Amino acid sequence: MFPIGYRTIKTALGAALAVFLAQQLNLDFYASAGIITILCISVTKKDSLKASWERVVACLAGMLYAGVLFELFGYEPWVLALLILLFIPSMVKIDAKKGIVTSAVIMLHIYTFGMITPAVVLNELLLIAIGISVALVMNLYMPSVEHNLLEDQVRIEETFASVWKEYARFIREQETDWDGKELAEAPVFIEDGKTKALQSIENHVFRYDDYFYRYFHMREKQLEVLERTLPFVSTLDRSVWQGERIAAYMDRLGKGVHPGNTSKEMLQELADVKEELQQSELPQTREEFEVRSALYYILHEMEQYLNIKRRFKPDDERTETANQEKQTRRQRRKEKLAARQQR
Template sequence: MRLLHTAIKMSLVGVIASLIARLLSLDFWITAGILAILSIHLTKRDSFVISVRRLIDSIFGLLLATLFFISFGYDFVVFSIFVFIFAYVSWVLKMPEGIVPGLVLVSHLLNEGEFSLALLGNELLLIVIAVAVALIFNLFYPTSTEKELQSHVESIDQLVRDHLYMLHLLLKDPLYNEEYYRHFERLDRKLTDTIDIVELVDKDLLFLNDHSYLAYFHMRKEQTNYIRHMYRHALKINKVHPFALEIAGFIYEMSFDIGIYNKAVVQLKNLDKLQIKYKASALPETREEFEVRAMLYQILNEIESLLMVKVQFHHLYPDFNQKRYKS
């Protein structure tokens, strides 16, 4: 859908910019449409930043070329030297987006063969019209909204709940561990794909965007890394252990608290009680039990890290749920 909207915007800005240039009786009016199309990108932020760079660099190229042609003549050798200098400076200034449009406009000056203030003004108007039309479309064309990000929040939170639910089943029933892990891998791929979409949506919010949504999704991604570690530890457990059943129950209860609110602090307190209980328990009597309890201890550490990531997020964005989910 995003690609479709981008194609629509490209078509519209190309036609409108060309028509405006033609109505103003500008020479090479079709160039305005082509340059406008080049200024459209997948997200509003990218389009805005690149369009401004393209405008500045193209104007710089026109003025530099005019200076070269007046000083050394309208010659292909002069043009070649200009291309080298212009391209090099554009890259140094981190504005390479203006190289191609600038060269297209400068080629019009070269074809004229002599200095013309009217032609220089014509070229400046072409790039200004192109960038202006593209910017207006990028700002006002309806695309992603904050509600879309909220729907992705709910989607990703559900994926994390599913991760934890499958983990609690794995600890209770290690016999089918390979099936649980395959399910986790499918969920993880879906989560990664969703975050890729969200990164594009985040760039469509130009104003009043503190990037808290993006931070939220990366926080969830980091949490899934800890869940992956827990899966790997759980896969090494090949028998049901009483402690494993308790931890599975804790993970099951914790899965219901996955959401936008900061419930991690309470869960950390419950986890601390669980750790104290295990430390006070009798030492393992066999090597096999020792290895199982060692894996379970690692899982508890991963749970603690998972919860701490959520706590840190709310320290950075304490009003996340109030700002986004007003009733």
């Protein structure tokens, strides 16, 4: 069984309703009301309003163009071609491109009538009004994607936490069976979240809410830091006590990945780690110097990672919601794992 999305359902209901209303008013070309509705169904509320306005402007302009040209030169195919040649560039010029197809339907109606009269104009105006109005009503319902955004948020945070955990494990053991899939998956998760966040912004007509978009953008910048850090972590081929200290800090960094802003405390702890490293004995060999240099670079990148988060201003209410969502997801995973072990 093939899936049917909410937009398909809205389009079907809207087209049927528009045709029904046009039939009840005994309008000529009543089926065109359904066509106009189909063309006006959009993905977001803002896009729906903008597209509807463009279609109103284009349709009114199309009626004016058609009335003038057909009455001057006659209702002939070559006049229709001239009409389209003049009309399309005009709509592109005034940024009403989305209304070109809709207005073409109206202009063809006038061509079919073979005359322009008040009754013809009223008929076309009613078709436009019914088609666009029904589409706007249908577009009032847009399913909320906030729950999906919270899930994406939790998924990205779990991915980041896993990366820090694997970095720490490698620093301790100098070998790991980690395949790095989290670093490959994270960009996909972030891009998906940004797409949904933009859709959410477009569905808020009377308020601007870009929290999730800013959040995913922040994580995207942090991911760049994680990717830059990987080569230096992988070059550590010997264990030193400073590495153990940094690994322990990475563990804490991974556990602290959440929407809240705890970067101030983590930056203070990072400063303590850097001070400890500076006060330790100087490297005695080239190998020790290379290890120490790599550790300093890793500390620098972790500081950049935290500064990116520090500049992000989260919404307290959403932060609390996301934390609750994370705890719920983790609890469910624990329950599933326990059930599998019992089997």
